[in-house]
Amino acid sequence: MPRFAANISLMYTEWPFVDRFAAAADDGFEAVECQFPYEVPAETLARRREAAGVELVLLNAPPGPAGARGIAAVPGQETAFRASLLEQALPYAQALGCPRVHVMSGFVPDGRERADVQPTLVDNLRWAADEAARAGVTLLVEPLNGRDNPGYFLNRQDHGHEIVAAIGAANVAVQFDLYHAQIVEGDLSVKLARYLDPAHPTKVGHLQVAAVPDRGEPDAGELAWGHLFALIDQLGWPGWVGAEYRPRAGTRAGLGWFQPWRRR
Ligand SMILES: O=C(O)C(=O)[C@H](O)CO
Numbered sequence: 001m002p003r004f005a006a007n008i009s010l011m012y013t014e015w016p017f018v019d020r021f022a023a024a025a026d027d028g029f030e031a032v033e034c035q036f037p038y039e040v041p042a043e044t045l046a047r048r049r050e051a052a053g054v055e056l057v058l059l060n061a062p063p064g065p066a067g068a069r070g071i072a073a074v075p076g077q078e079t080a081f082r083a084s085l086l087e088q089a090l091p092y093a094q095a096l097g098c099p100r101v102h103v104m105s106g107f108v109p110d111g112r113e114r115a116d117v118q119p120t121l122v123d124n125l126r127w128a129a130d131e132a133a134r135a136g137v138t139l140l141v142e143p144l145n146g147r148d149n150p151g152y153f154l155n156r157q158d159h160g161h162e163i164v165a166a167i168g169a170a171n172v173a174v175q176f177d178l179y180h181a182q183i184v185e186g187d188l189s190v191k192l193a194r195y196l197d198p199a200h201p202t203k204v205g206h207l208q209v210a211a212v213p214d215r216g217e218p219d220a221g222e223l224a225w226g227h228l229f230a231l232i233d234q235l236g237w238p239g240w241v242g243a244e245y246r247p248r249a250g251t252r253a254g255l256g257w258f259q260p261w262r263r264r
């Protein structure tokens with residue numbers, strides 16, 4: 001049965017960030033994920049996570065300068081990218097026992113084409129994969145939809161897998177967010193079957209879900225959630241499914257969808 005992790009950057013915003021581990025645990029989540037935890041010292045978060053008895057299964061590397069959505073595919077930002085990984089992302093992951101770090105690629109700079117900047121992303125991630133391997137961390141690239149993120153470098157699942165193949169490291173994989181994938185390309189059942197197949201040469205390292213189009217709880221909108229969750233189960237997905245949504249009317253009020261999947 002799918003194992004869900006609450007995304008405590010979008011859910012539980014009724015609580016201060018440090019209290020969200022315990023709030024999610026109280027609701028039966030065994031794991032949480034977050035986007036950018038860097039405003040709170042890692043040691044504080046580690047203490048609060050441990051006290052709550054939940055795993056942290058995913059965090060994001062720093063996004064870069066104000067307004068940026070990552071810098072891994074931005075030529076000229078290589079030094080800043082490396083520093084952000086060595087000084088922030090990997091130390092936070094290690095302190096929090098977090099095995100996955102999502103590295104955001106960023107926007108295609110004005111006047112450049114995707115093909116021009118792809119080598120920057122591949123080189124940065126090749127270097128980062130070695131550093132992450134030493135820390136026991138898998139790095140993820142996530143295709144985001146261009147409606148919410150106009151100009152973002154990575155939009156499609158096949159492009160994510162192409163990047164992972166070009167990097168050629170065992171600890172780099174795709175973060176498959178069904179919300180973005182439905183908006184960009186659809187055909188989710190076929191893509192889940194293709195990319196979660198253990199025989200597929202490049203891997204998915206994490207799944208995420210939210211309703212389309214409102215990015216609310218995975219219980220409404222244009223996707224058939226019963227079918228998708230059963231399929232994820234049938235395909236034997238061994239990983240986590242991040243509940244990365246914005247609650248429509250309060251986090252606890254919206255947890256009806258989660259009750260059949262609670263394991264504690
Ligand atoms: O927006 C998303 O879907 C993500 O997973 C990223 O973490 C964006 O911050």
Ligand SMILES: [Mg+2]
Pocket residue numbers: 142177208244
């Ligand atoms: Mg996502």
